[in-house]
Amino acid sequence: LVLAGVLAVTIRAARGDAAQGNADDILNHFKYGSVGTEERVGIPYWIWRVLPIVFADKLPNRPGQGYERIGFIPDGGPNGRPIGTTEKVNRVSLVGLNCATCHSGTVRAERNAPRQIVLGMPGNQMDLQAYARFLTACANDPRFTAPVLINAIKRENPNFGFFEGFIYRFFAVRQTRDGILVRAKEHSWFDVRPPQGPGRLD
Numbered sequence: 001l002v003l004a005g006v007l008a009v010t011i012r013a014a015r016g017d018a019a020q021g022n023a024d025d026i027l028n029h030f031k032y033g034s035v036g037t038e039e040r041v042g043i044p045y046w047i048w049r050v051l052p053i054v055f056a057d058k059l060p061n062r063p064g065q066g067y068e069r070i071g072f073i074p075d076g077g078p079n080g081r082p083i084g085t086t087e088k089v090n091r092v093s094l095v096g097l098n099c100a101t102c103h104s105g106t107v108r109a110e111r112n113a114p115r116q117i118v119l120g121m122p123g124n125q126m127d128l129q130a131y132a133r134f135l136t137a138c139a140n141d142p143r144f145t146a147p148v149l150i151n152a153i154k155r156e157n158p159n160f161g162f163f164e165g166f167i168y169r170f171f172a173v174r175q176t177r178d179g180i181l182v183r184a185k186e187h188s189w190f191d192v193r194p195p196q197g198p199g200r201l202d
Helices: 002-032 045-054 128-140 146-156 160-187 186-192
Strands: 087-088 094-095 104-107 115-117
Touching: 002 087, 002 115, 045 094, 045 115, 045 128, 045 146, 045 160, 128 160, 146 160, 160 186
Parallel strands: none
Antiparallel strands: 087 094, 104 115
């Protein structure tokens, strides 16, 4: 009887916790959960993190800081990632994109009012083509080298370790650059059509 009572209390508590946290879990998963894009188009987290710092001159001339200038929405995500970005944690953690990249937007009640993030609406500020162009411009830049990127990483993360640095220096940076340039060939049609601009996500 005692055991049955303990089990009943535990089950009720678990159901209560699930009911209380379920909505937040779903929203966070929508904003930051992986859908499997990291393997093919993922960028090592620390390279991804410093690209808009090292290559700020390659970002679109739009309001905001870093990836916000492309249309990503900062919302205090894990490791400072904006909505629509994922992270597959591994020896070299990879950042990918998920559905929220194109299906999250912002609205304002009036011009100077605080923005409101609306999950599920079209990404009215997202310029996905500009993101691809930014990565390509970075990879084609002579500054895209292990010494430059690792120095930038260490400024952001003084605890960036020797082992991580070894992997980035001899493998990750080169493979990232090569992978971006391979995908740039798939996007060669960008150069024969007008820019899509923010909100054009088809």
